[in-house]
Amino acid sequence: xxxxxxxxxxxxxxxxxxxxxxxxWEVVCMDNLSTGDMANIEHLMGGGGFRFLKVDVTDYIHVxxxxxxxxxxxxxxxxxxxxxxxxxxxxxxxxxxxxxxxxAHAKGARFVMASTSEVYGDPLEHPQKESYWGNVNPVGPRGxxxxxxxxxxxxxxxxxxxxGLETRIVRIxxxxxxxMRLNDxxxxxxxxxxxxxxxxxxxxxxxxxxxxxxxVDDLIEGIWRLSESDEPFPVNIGNPAEMTIKEFxxxxxxxxxxxxxxxxxxxxxxxxxxxxxxxTRAQEILGWQPRVxxxxxLKRTLEYFKTKVRVG
Ligand code: UDP
Numbered sequence: 412x413x414x415x416x417x418x419x420x421x422x423x424x425x426x427x428x429x430x431x432x433x434x435x436w437e438v439v440c441m442d443n444l445s446t447g448d449m450a451n452i453e454h455l456m457g458g459g460g461f462r463f464l465k466v467d468v469t470d471y472i473h474v475x476x477x478x479x480x481x482x483x484x485x486x487x488x489x490x491x492x493x494x495x496x497x498x499x500x501x502x503x504x505x506x507x508x509x510x511x512x513x514x515a516h517a518k519g520a521r522f523v524m525a526s527t528s529e530v531y532g533d534p535l536e537h538p539q540k541e542s543y544w545g546n547v548n549p550v551g552p553r554g555x556x557x558x559x560x561x562x563x564x565x566x567x568x569x570x571x572x573x574x575g576l577e578t579r580i581v582r583i584x585x586x587x588x589x590x591m592r593l594n595d596x597x598x599x600x601x602x603x604x605x606x607x608x609x610x611x612x613x614x615x616x617x618x619x620x621x622x623x624x625x626x627v628d629d630l631i632e633g634i635w636r637l638s639e640s641d642e643p644f645p646v647n648i649g650n651p652a653e654m655t656i657k658e659f660x661x662x663x664x665x666x667x668x669x670x671x672x673x674x675x676x677x678x679x680x681x682x683x684x685x686x687x688x689x690x691t692r693a694q695e696i697l698g699w700q701p702r703v704x705x706x707x708x709l710k711r712t713l714e715y716f717k718t719k720v721r722v723g
Contacts, residue, residue: 413437415478415520417468417511418485420447422590423525423583423627427482428455430631436460439474443467445499446487451590468507469499472514480638481515483508483563484525490553490679491596497555504559505566512570521577523638524567526645528584528686529557538653538687541582541645551681564645571643579637584649584688588627588708589715598622602660603713606669607720616678618657623687625650626708629701636697649688650701666709 414431418424419440424447428438437460440452444465455461466472468485486503487493493500508524515522531539532547547557570576587599594600605612625648633648654662660673693699 412479413439413477414480414482415439415441415474415514416482416484417441417507418447418483418525420444420449420452420463421484421488422451422588422592423586423630424482424484425451425590426588426627426631427484427634428452428461430635432458432460434635438462439464439478441466441468441472442485445496446489446492446592446595448592468510469502470510472510474514478514478518478520480521480523481511482523482525482638483511486525486559487556488527489592489595489597493556494552500555501559504556504563508563508566512566512576516570516574516576521579521638522567522570523579523581523634524563526564526580526582527556527560528582528647528649528688529553530561530564530582531686532557533681533683534686537685538651538689539647540689541647541692548681552679553681578643579640580643580645581634581637582645582647583630584625584647584686585622586625586627586630586649588712591712593716593719598656598659599624599663599712600716602663603667603716604720606663606667606671607716609670611674612660612664612671613676614656614660614673615676615682616656617675618660618673619655620678620682621653621655621685621687622659623650623653624659624705624708625701626703626711629703633693633697633699636699640697642696646692646696647688647690648693648699649690651687651690652705653687662705662709666706666713
């Protein structure tokens with residue numbers, strides 16, 4: 412079996428490539444390296460069954476030979492990245508999803524779309540079930556990502572209904588783990604690098620906004636199970652253990668044994684006030700639920716960040 416992973420040199424894409432290789436699949440990894448990094452896949456290069464193509468998925472994409480599954484994971488995914496790259500973010504979610512779907516259709520491959528909890532926007536329903544339609548500001552700064560992913564979902568369902576393409580949609584909630592980019596601006600890399608350097612921890616707003624953090628291995632297991640299932644409608648994959656960002660910052664300070672103090676800064680526009688997945692569908696359809704506790708996941712992630720952060 413052979414898979415194409417777009418965004419394969421990114422944080423989640425690289426873990427997915429690894430998992431597919433471990434399942435005995437051949438993997439074609441495609442990435443334009445705008446936010447991805449060759450360092451994430453170096454260890455996979457040269458081994459049989461893995462091929463890297465530096466390609467922008469918004470251009471015409473060509474993959475010679477058979478492809479049985481397409482995982483469309485290409486996109487900037489951190490708020491500061493998509494604020495810096497609004498047009499590429501919109502393009503990868505629209506043109507890129509179209510190209511990737513076209514390739515899946517031509518190859519007779521199953522298509523797995525990396526969607527996001529951001530389709531729920533600043534949610535008025537809590538926790539978020541897949542049936543919730545969301546509360547997204549289309550013209551706010553996050554709209555470029557949220558609407559691109561919502562459009563992707565609609566396009567995927569179009570291909571499913573019109574062309575009979577086998578499709579899966581995973582709504583990914585906040586995920587953390589090794590290979591997150593140190594400077595991607597998200598809470599975990601920011602807090603860990605600040606704590607390791609003894610710098611102030613930058614909590615945005617008053618820190619009462621909540622998130623629910625899932626360890627990357629759990630997420631990949633859920634995605635793998637979904638891709639093997641026959642469920643065409645969206646499935647939330649995330650960890651329902653919800654906490655405030657202030658609690659999260661305190662947890663990181665404690666774990667790193669850091670002398671850092673927590674400081675408060677303006678909340679970015681449209682920053683969701685609360686987020687927690689309802690994972691009933693994942694439990695029922697996939698028999699999946701997260702296994703890695705936050706303290707364990709954070710310890711593993713810290714080991715990675717210690718190798719990346721230059722202290723002093
Ligand atoms: N956040 C923060 N300090 C930072 C980075 C992020 O307080 O240095 C907050 C951010 O405002 C949000 C939460 O942490 O409320 C999670 O942000 P992240 O960028 O990790 O992901 P999001 O869930 O917002 O996409």
